[in-house]
Amino acid sequence: DTDEQRRQALQQMGGAQKRQYEAWREQLLGSLAYTEALIDFGEDADDVTTAALRHAVEQVGDLRGQMRRRLADGGRGEVVREGVRVAILGPPNAGKSTLLNELAQRPAAIVSPSAGTTRDVVQVTLELGGLPVLLSDTAGLRRDSDDPIEMQGMLRAASEANQAQLELWVFDARAPPEASSDLDAAAAVAMIEGSDEALGDGGSGGSRADGAASVAEGGGADRLLVLNKVDLIERGPEGVSAPPTAAVLASGLVPPERLFALSCATGEGVPGFLAALGKLVQAPQRP
Ligand SMILES: Nc1nc2c(ncn2[C@@H]2O[C@H](COP(=O)(O)OP(=O)(O)OP(=O)(O)O)[C@@H](O)[C@H]2O)c(=O)[nH]1
Ligand SMILES: [Mg+2]
Numbered sequence: 543d544t545d546e547q548r549r550q551a552l553q554q555m556g557g558a559q560k561r562q563y564e565a566w567r568e569q570l571l572g573s574l575a576y577t578e579a580l581i582d583f584g585e586d587a588d589d590v591t592t593a594a595l596r597h598a599v600e601q602v603g604d605l606r607g608q609m610r611r612r613l614a615d616g617g618r619g620e621v622v623r624e625g626v627r628v629a630i631l632g633p634p635n636a637g638k639s640t641l642l643n644e645l646a647q648r649p650a651a652i653v654s655p656s657a658g659t660t661r662d663v664v665q666v667t668l669e670l671g672g673l674p675v676l677l678s679d680t681a682g683l684r685r686d687s688d689d690p691i692e693m694q695g696m697l698r699a700a701s702e703a704n705q706a707q708l709e710l711w712v713f714d715a716r717a718p719p720e721a722s723s724d725l726d727a728a729a730a731v732a733m734i735e736g737s738d739e740a741l742g743d744g745g746s747g748g749s750r751a752d753g754a755a756s757v758a759e760g761g762g763a764d765r766l767l768v769l770n771k772v773d774l775i776e777r778g779p780e781g782v783s784a785p786p787t788a789a790v791l792a793s794g795l796v797p798p799e800r801l802f803a804l805s806c807a808t809g810e811g812v813p814g815f816l817a818a819l820g821k822l823v824q825a826p827q828r829p
Contacts, residue, residue, distance in 0.1 A: 567727040569605055606667075625667060625674035625821045629706035629763075630728055631699060634682025634710045635659050637770040640806040641816040642666065642679040645816075651679045661695035663702050671820030680704045683730040695793060697733055703727035708764045708822065715769035715803060719795055725765060764822065767796045768815065773805040 576598045580591055617798030630638045634657035642651050646666040652659055664679040680702050693728065703709055704727075712724050723729045769786050787803050790796065804811030 554822055558580060562744065566605055568608070571635065573602050598642050608726075612788045625676040626708060627676050627678070627698075627706045628669075628708045628710055628823065629678045629680060629702045630710045630712060631680055631683065631703055632712040633714070633717070634684055636682065636714050637806050638712045639664070639679050639770065641712055641748070642677060642709075644806050644812065645677060657684075658687070658689070658692050658814060661691055663696075663698050670816075671822075671824040673823055685730065685733045700727040700731040701762070706763050708766065710766050710768065710819075712768045712770050715772045715775055717770055718790050719767070719787065720793065721796060725767070725795060765796060765800065766822065767821070769801070769803045770806055772803045772810060 574593065580595050580598075583591070628641055632638055635655070639651035639653045639660050642664065643649050643653065647670055648666075650666045650723060652665040658681070660679055660681050664683075666677050668675050680699030681692060683696055683699060687693055687696070709727075710723075711719070712718055718745060719725055767790065769790070772786055775786055783804065787798075787801050789796055799818070800813060802815040805817050808810070
């Protein structure tokens with residue numbers, strides 16, 4: 543690599559990593575200078591220079607061990623630096639912003655009974671399972687919008703989904719997803735009619751082609767499905783009804799351990815969901 547490339551790469555790194563790599567570089571250069579000097583004056587090698595050479599060799603061996611361990615930690619350093627990116631996605635009015643506020647334990651996002659409340663991406667950072675999490679609330683995805691601002695919001699939602707390691711899909715338990723396209727932000731955005739106009743606003747900077755490409759690259763993120771508002775599910779005469787999760791499980795859209803039924807209003811099911819989420823962000827798996 544050129545010096546310029548190295549400088550740029552270091553610039554993009556967080557402080558801790560940068561210090562680590564710079565320290566390695568210094569040590570390597572030191573050992574190299576030492577070894578070169580020893581070679582130059584090799585003729586009059588004595589016990590001192592032999593011991594010094596052994597020291598340099600040991601130091602390089604030790605560095606190699608450190609680098610191996612660093613490479614073997616599977617990019618955890620990256621996650622520790624930037625936080626796990628989690629995007630909250632789903633149809634309007636499902637309770638996405640309510641869930642964000644619940645997780646953040648503060649009213650970070652506006653909540654209202656009218657569909658289409660959130661347009662901009664609202665982000666909070668929190669700690670889950672001991673790791674920093676960058677949680678993004680997004681505009682509700684729907685196919686029949688004719689509001690250019692709402693459409694712009696949906697494009698931002700899809701772009702957020704694209705960058706997330708974990709997609710947190712939230713649905714009203716009374717209207718669960720039915721097809722895999724219901725859990726696909728890029729597909730939802732591709733359906734938006736007249737998304738040219740929405741894109742033309744310059745928010746995501748560019749032509750329809752750019753926008754479509756940037757959302758089409760997505761996929762591959764881990765996915766969780768939350769059925770919210772279970773408090774509104776009609777209970778049968780004996781107080782029981784088919785669990786809202788049954789239909790979704792039957793459709794095989796997500797495996798059982800990725801499906802949660804809860805109510806942000808009553809708190810029912812929230813602790814279990816939080817515990818599972820904490821575990822998942824520690825070990826996000828790409829399917
Ligand atoms: N009964 C009940 N109402 C809820 C629950 N969670 C959220 N709500 C209500 O549902 C409405 C919509 O909530 P929001 O959090 O704004 O929904 P959203 O998904 O962010 O909606 P958009 O921003 O429009 O996409 C609000 O009136 C909330 O108070 C719940 O568990 N039970
Ligand atoms: Mg919202």
